[in-house]
Structure formats: structure tokens, C-alpha cells
Amino acid sequence: MVYIPHTDAERRAMLAAVGVEDIAALFADIPEKFRYPQLDLPEPLSEMETLQELQFLAGLNLNANTTPTFLGAGAYRHWVPSVVDYVISRGEFYTAYTPYQAEVSQGTLQSIFEYESMICDLTGMEVANASHYDGATAAAEAVIQAYNVFRKKRNKVVLAPTIHPHYRQVIHTYTQGMGLEIVGGDDPTTTLEQLIELADEQTACLILQTPDFLGQLHDLTGLADAVHARGKDAQFVVIANPISLGLLKPPGDYGADIVVGEGQPLGLGLNFGGPYLGFYATRQKYARQMAGRLVGKTVDIEGKVGYVTTLTTREQHIRRDKATSNICSNQGLMALAATVYMAALGKHGLRKIAELNYHKAHYAADAIDAVKDFSVIRRKSFFNEFVVRCPAPVEEINAFLLEGIEAVEIIGGYDLAQDYPLMANHMLVAVTEMNSRHEIDLLTEALSAFDN
Amino acid sequence: MNLDTDVRFLETHEWARKEGDEIVIGITDYAQSTLSDIVYVELPEAGDAFDKGDQFGVVESVKAAADVYLPVSGKVVAINSALEDTPELVNEDAFGEGWMLRINPTNPAEWDELLDAEAYQKVVEEEEAA
Numbered sequence: 001m002v003y004i005p006h007t008d009a010e011r012r013a014m015l016a017a018v019g020v021e022d023i024a025a026l027f028a029d030i031p032e033k034f035r036y037p038q039l040d041l042p043e044p045l046s047e048m049e050t051l052q053e054l055q056f057l058a059g060l061n062l063n064a065n066t067t068p069t070f071l072g073a074g075a076y077r078h079w080v081p082s083v084v085d086y087v088i089s090r091g092e093f094y095t096a097y098t099p100y101q102a103e104v105s106q107g108t109l110q111s112i113f114e115y116e117s118m119i120c121d122l123t124g125m126e127v128a129n130a131s132h133y134d135g136a137t138a139a140a141e142a143v144i145q146a147y148n149v150f151r152k153k154r155n156k157v158v159l160a161p162t163i164h165p166h167y168r169q170v171i172h173t174y175t176q177g178m179g180l181e182i183v184g185g186d187d188p189t190t191t192l193e194q195l196i197e198l199a200d201e202q203t204a205c206l207i208l209q210t211p212d213f214l215g216q217l218h219d220l221t222g223l224a225d226a227v228h229a230r231g232k233d234a235q236f237v238v239i240a241n242p243i244s245l246g247l248l249k250p251p252g253d254y255g256a257d258i259v260v261g262e263g264q265p266l267g268l269g270l271n272f273g274g275p276y277l278g279f280y281a282t283r284q285k286y287a288r289q290m291a292g293r294l295v296g297k298t299v300d301i302e303g304k305v306g307y308v309t310t311l312t313t314r315e316q317h318i319r320r321d322k323a324t325s326n327i328c329s330n331q332g333l334m335a336l337a338a339t340v341y342m343a344a345l346g347k348h349g350l351r352k353i354a355e356l357n358y359h360k361a362h363y364a365a366d367a368i369d370a371v372k373d374f375s376v377i378r379r380k381s382f383f384n385e386f387v388v389r390c391p392a393p394v395e396e397i398n399a400f401l402l403e404g405i406e407a408v409e410i411i412g413g414y415d416l417a418q419d420y421p422l423m424a425n426h427m428l429v430a431v432t433e434m435n436s437r438h439e440i441d442l443l444t445e446a447l448s449a450f451d452n
Numbered sequence: 453m454n455l456d457t458d459v460r461f462l463e464t465h466e467w468a469r470k471e472g473d474e475i476v477i478g479i480t481d482y483a484q485s486t487l488s489d490i491v492y493v494e495l496p497e498a499g500d501a502f503d504k505g506d507q508f509g510v511v512e513s514v515k516a517a518a519d520v521y522l523p524v525s526g527k528v529v530a531i532n533s534a535l536e537d538t539p540e541l542v543n544e545d546a547f548g549e550g551w552m553l554r555i556n557p558t559n560p561a562e563w564d565e566l567l568d569a570e571a572y573q574k575v576v577e578e579e580e581a582a
Contacts, residue, residue: 151497288492 018028062402062409063339064270068439070364071412072385072430073213074135075273076265078243078353079434084267087340088333102309108332109307110294115339122245122342123259124252125281129292130330135262136167138278139239140174141291142258145282146205146235147178148289154204154234159184160195162212163239165419178202188420192223199231205258206231209239210251214416214428215385217248224255240340242266244281244383246347246354258282267341268334277334287311288399292330328369353433357384360440361431365445368429374447377426385430387416387423396429397450406445412443459547460523460566463575467547468523468566475563477553479520481546484578487513490542493535495552501527504562508553511542524562526555537568 006014010025020026027035046054050238069077088094092107102109114132119128132138143157157180159168165186172182183198184190199206202332206227210218220238227236237258238251243265251259263277264270282290288311296310345353361384373391390397394415401410412428420426431440459469466482469476484490490514502508504525511518534549535541542550557563567575 288494 006244008165033118062411066412067409068442069411070413070429070443071411073428074262075270076430076432077270077434078265078432080267080269080340084337084340084345088337094334106307109295111336111339113297113307116295117337118339118342119279119281122242123281124250125259126284126286126295128281129290131332131335132278132280134276134278136170138280139167140171140279142237142260143171143175144206145258145286145289149235149286154202155180156203157182157196158198158206160208161186161190162188162214163207163209164213178425196226196230199227199234201232203231203234205237207236207237211241211244211383214380214387216380217383220254243354246350247358263338275331275334277331277338349393356433360435364431364440367440371444371447384432385428388403388427388429390425390427393425401446401448405442408442409447410443460568461572462521462523464521466520466523474529475522475524475555475557476551478546478551484543484546487511487515487518489514490539493539495531496528498528498530499547521568524557525559526557528553529556530554
């Protein structure tokens, strides 16, 4: 096979067709001095030299696997069992793009079916799609579902101010031009009662996150009824941390209409911020308003088990220009990673991980709270993340932690002043099963040594 | 092909039948046979108002999803809620049990702009030939 797309004869024919002498003539409008600028590049390197240079540069980074890290805020450092990368690296999965002739790819369909089934179990919902790009886009799709459930007649969306700030931004971006009124403000002390007050008969949905961006757990029992009553059946959407669901009651049990979230904690690693995974589950009666695809298990005419794409109602290839979603592909490889992770851990393993997160975070909170001038804010219970009031700007404390203690550099928590102006000097600290007791003790030791 | 001669038609294969002051709307037998097995019918709600030619719903079959358009302007008085659970009624009886909407027309003069059975038959024949 020839990989050079055009022959000289073809080029000449094309130039003749547009009436130009040679290729250089096509660039005549660009001033000559800009056509071949001196780039001042260093001499080329051999493969060996290039690799050494890149390894040197990579070595300048702090490695999240070995550096004590207390940064979460939506992306969490969890242990990824080796089996996850082993399975997703198999050529059959690794190289495949979204299967357009889906039924030929039985293995891919089976893995999506398993993924969707597991997400349903985890969230307590009836249907789950094959995934979105990340938690933020999944949350935006929940708004679009609610908007479509009410046939585009309700334009009000209530967002809790403690939803991840990036998610709220993405919801605004995704729904531009839809004429939505997005309310909820950004005061993190807003109560659930005040939030529900904002719902009315024009409300398409109310969205809450638990644990929220500040790590707080909300008791949502009875809330679905309140939202449905006040908002005249407005959809109640819950954004959840999937690891926390190993321990906590699934949102489906307390009446959520849609459950979404970031699937990164399910065996994806930090991945430098992406690719991530948005999971999405809802009630069966809303399946037709949901984006993405549903994969089902069936039997063929000979009674053999097979997997099929059962429903893809909102996608372009079925609705053409009337499609309400352009999400035709999913994060297939990431969904597979999450599936392998959940299968490897099982129900009890996931509960164990969740418990480790909970207990280590509470150990860390107690230890930090005991450090002079630092205090943990405990308005509500928390899962694996909590807010610490600091005696100085978080930026300064993080710079101090990076200098290290006992020759160990520490990556501190998230500076909440970036998103909530009233929360200057407040640090969001995440603790997972990866933070050993030694790491936590090093952190408190370093904080004790911080002298403002 | 089954063609009801008491009704008027749109080129896009919807039918309209006068019943007193109201007009009943559906898709033609030809439309249902072309779409094949219908698995879902999305309809508006009673009280919704549309202009002639507006899309009022979607009919989804195992082969395709087709938008359906309103033959005359009007306000929806009732929808055939039986189609929610038994969309196959459209396949079985497109001009009867498979009806979709009952509307109150807001511009009765539009009725005369619709195709009669003979003109619609020609549309179908042309499509068949194409």
C-alpha cells in the first residue's frame, strides 16, 4: 500500500485545475519574510539521546505514586490493581474505536453490558448508559435529560453551590443557547432547605452532590419527595463519588431520578487529568430521554447468548439532525477499566476500600485538628475529604509542604479560595487508601512546623 | 395498501379526519408499512398548540425514527395514550386504533389545502417509483 496520497502528476493536474503555476504560488499572499522563518532549533538527537532527555524532564515531576499527596477535589489517587491495565492493554480492547457494526464486536458489547449492570447496582438505578467523557459532562447531560423529559417547557435548573465548580461551569457551557435559568448561587453555606425553596413548577431539575465538593455528606432521605412536591415532579439528580457508594446507601434507594458522577476513582489512575469517565444512570421510564446507548443481553435463534445495542434513541445515527445528543461515542476503554476494577474488587472489596478511605480521612482530620492554628470544619459528616481552616493562605502552606520534611516532599490540599472567595485560608484535604499512616503523620508534622 | 377515503393527507404521510368540530390525526397505512415494526411513538401533551406543518412527534420503528407533522394548525385536545404501551396499534390499524392526536383546528380554511385520497395516492406512487 502506498501511503503518499498524491503523485506528481496528480499535483500538476490539481494546480492546473485551479490555474496556478506551482505550489509556491499558493502562498504568494503570505509576506516572504514569514514563509520560511528561522526556527533556531537545536541539532537533531538520536533515539537514545531523545529518550534520555525526556526521562530527565519526566524525573523533574513529582510522582503521585510515591509522593504523599493530599490533593483531591474531584480527582483521587487510588490504588489501581495490575489486572486493570493488563486487561485494557489487550489489543482487542486497546485499539478498538466505537463499534459501528456493534453486534460484530460481541466482546466489546459484553464489557459494556457488564459496565452498565455494575453502575446500576452501584447507584441503585434501573438503566445506565455506556458512559460520558467525565463527571462534569455527565452532569450536563442530566440537565439535558430533565429538560427533554419536560418537553423543553421547563427552563429552570437548581444547582447546589457545593457541586464541583468545574461541573457547574460545564453545565453552563453545555446548555448555552437553551434559554435555561440556572440558579443556586455559590454560597457554600446554603442549606438543603433553602435550595429546595428555589424549586417551582418551572423547574426541570435540582442537582446535588454527595459527598459534595467540600467533602460533606448530605442525608438525602426524604429529599426526593420534597423536590418532587415543591418542583412538581422536577427531576432529582444526585452526583456521587462511586467509591463512597461502596459504603453508603445508593441514591436510587432514596428516590433519585438520575445519578451521575466521575468514574475516575474506579481504577483509572490520575492520568494527568484525563481521560476520565462519566457514569450516568436513571430510571427505566426515562431511558428514551437519556443520551448514549444501552446494551442488552439476549439469545439468538439458536438459543445462544448474545449482546446487542438495545437502545440509542438520542444519537445522531438514529435521529439525524434532530438528535438531542451528539454523544455517539463513549469512554469505552475507561469504562472497561472501571468494569475490571469493580469486578476485581467485588462488592466486599469496594466496601473495604470505602471503609479505608473513611477511616484514614477521619484519622487525618483528628490529627490535623490537633495541630496548633489548624482546625477542621465539621458542620457535617464527611467521607474521604474535609476542609481545614489554616492560619495563612493555602498557597503559602502548600509551597512550604513542597519544600519537604525529613527530605519527603508533600503535595498539600486544594486551595478553596480559588472557587469560594469567602474561603480564603481554607484547604480541602483528600485522604484515600493510598495515604499510609506514615504519610498522614508526616503531613501533620510538617503543618506543625509551619511558622507563619 | 389500505387507504381511507374519508380523510385528507399531507405529502409527508400524515392523515387528518374531521369528527365534528375536531380533527383526528395519524400516519398513513403506507407510512407504517414503510417504517415496519413501530416500537415507540412520542406525542405532545393535551393543551399544546401547533401550526400547520409543525413537528408534533416522533415515530420510531426497528428501522428508523421519523418525525411527524401536523396537517392543520390547532390545539391538542387529546392524545392516544394507548400508543405509549402498544405502539404496534399504528401497524395494525393506522387509520383507526393507531390514531395519534385529536385537535381543535384554529384555521379551518387549511383543511382545503390538504391532499385528497387520489392526490395522495399519486404521491405514494411517485415515491414507490423513485
